[in-house]
Amino acid sequence: MRDTSKRSRACPSEGKYNSRDEGAKxxxxxxxxxxxxxxxxxxxxxxxxxxxxxxxxxxxxxxxxxxxxxxxxxxxxxxxxxxxxxxxxxxxxxxxxxxxxxxxxxxxxxxxxxxxxxxxxxxxxxxxxxxxxxxxxxxxxxxxxxxxxxxxxxxxxxxxxxxxxxxxxxxxxxxxTKAPAPPQDAAQPPTEPSATDACVPAPAPAPADAPEAPMPGPVNDVVTAMHANEVVVVCPASTDNDNTIPV
Known part of the structure; x- marks a missing residue:
């Protein structure tokens, strides 16, 4: 059991706890x-x-x-x-x-x-x-x-x-007060182009009166389609093979 008899207690004061030692390390x-x-x-x-x-x-x-x-x-x-x-x-x-x-x-x-x-x-x-x-x-x-x-x-x-x-x-x-982080572009080196970056993007839709293009067929795992004398190259999902074809 805690001793709860009457006793003199004081909250600490400056005199009791000297914190003014200027040479404190x-x-x-x-x-x-x-x-x-x-x-x-x-x-x-x-x-x-x-x-x-x-x-x-x-x-x-x-x-x-x-x-x-x-x-x-x-x-x-x-x-x-x-x-x-x-x-x-x-x-x-x-x-x-x-x-x-x-x-x-x-x-x-x-x-x-x-x-x-x-x-x-x-x-x-x-x-x-x-x-x-x-x-x-x-x-x-x-x-x-x-x-x-x-x-x-x-x-x-x-x-x-x-x-x-x-x-x-x-x-x-x-x-x-923290120093601001460097811009993301400066912090990260430029990324190497991926395999799909070499793919030619698909052209805009052909005019309504243009002749319908024939159904494309597979050529060496690369699909080609003809649209008004343009060649559209669609890269396959896999990048294991060389997907470059001469046009």
Missing amino acids: AGKQVKWVLEAKGRLLDGQDMGDDWVVVRDLWWRLEESTGFSMGTKSHPTKGQPKPVEGGAAVMEQEWWGWWTFLNLEWRVRGGALVQEGDGKWEVLQGTPGLNRFFNILMCLRWWYGMMESPSASWRKAVANVKWALQRMVRAEQMVAEA
Whole structure:
């Protein structure tokens, strides 16, 4: 059974997670996100939606090269160390999450899951002190309950919806900035003429008063027909033999 006794828990802050090491190398940048992902996993089954949220968050950080960032989300309304347990964390988390979201998502004090718009406030600068904070607060809220509440599940679903659209927006930007593909004519060499290219196309239909041409007959697997002193060569379906005949 999970320990749900009253305890002091706080969402991570800039002071706790120092992400301002200007000399950080690429290896360290990847290390922080691996450690962060481990914190979100924490060896517990938190449901299918949580797995999706965690993976979407990873893709969002990956799109920025796992940058550690130098900024944090606005701290107004951010949950602070509490002794009131899950009820207080629930109230503070929802208040902070609503504050961080865009105006177009807030209707009647609630967050809607429809429409689309810009995500600059939520997206902003990636790193330890950005979206990871939001997920860690959800993680700690979960740890305060015997089993996940309906409100917690709703919160995870709401975050998932936002992350899905943020990841999609990043993909659209990436696609738009890709170098255009070379023209097809320049990319492909000219094709060799096929066996049927040597065939003489059939002429236009003869005038109505022209004498009817005789029924054609086979000549060495090539059919010839006479139309007003013109020779029409119709190539057979097979190209195994030499279909060229002198005219």
